[in-house]
Amino acid sequence: MDETALTKELIELLKPIVLELNYQFYYLEFTHEDDEDYLRIYIDNEKGIGLDDCALVSKKISETLDKVDPIDVGYYLEVSSPGVYRQLFTEEHLTKSIDAKVSLELNELYNGKKKYTGKLLSFTLENIHIDYKNKEVSIPRNVIDRIILEGNV
Template identity: 60%
Template sequence: MDKKILINKLIDLFNPIVTELGYEFYYLEFVEEDGENFLRIYIDSENGIGLSDCEKVSRRISETLDEEDPISSSYYLEVSSPGVFRTLFTDEHLNKYINSNISLDLNKLYEGKRNLEGKLIKFDSDNIIIYDENNEFSIPRNTIDKVILKGEL
């Protein structure tokens, strides 16, 4: 099965479970790292996420995976919080954190830098615009590997 189709199927399968348990379905990724497959489901809540929350969701997801068996290869299931320094994966995530401080990991140099930090001002399908202490930068999205919220502890 095509990976994108599989991911969409998994999202459709797990989003209602996570929501029913009282959590926000933040993101899902199915990735290979060091020759192993990982199914990662990120959950969130206004009250924060603890280990018991992850365990509760993991048990329900595991039951569904056993029943549906949608993944033909072996994998490890991980359920976790996106964390304070969360990756902003989607446009919905970016929109939620407009005027927040972010860090951008770039796949090539932008004005001599591979990492930029600043306040997220706006974005569109082509660019993410941030403002640091002195300048506004419009960074092409195709040069961005990762957008990370600079949370406060």
């Protein structure tokens, strides 16, 4: 099973558990770092997320994963809040962050820079448009490594 299919299967399996516990399902990633595999689930709610919230969701998710066992390698389960300075992963995250201050971390130089911070103006499938120093800058998505919400402008 490829990673995309596994990720979709995990979302279908685990998102209802998070929602049933009255949390928002922010994002899920299954990633390989430093010779280890990690299943990371980001949860949120209006009141914020504390350690007890993460422990509760982790326990319920672990119970389901132990029964269904969809992952055929050893991994670490991490449940956490996306944080105040959260990474924007999806189109929905971007849409909700229009007019907010964001930082774009690039995987290569673009116009001589590897990081841009400014107000998110809009986005397309190909580009992210920000107000950078009172000038609209369009940055190709294929050079963007991460988009981080910095707060409101």
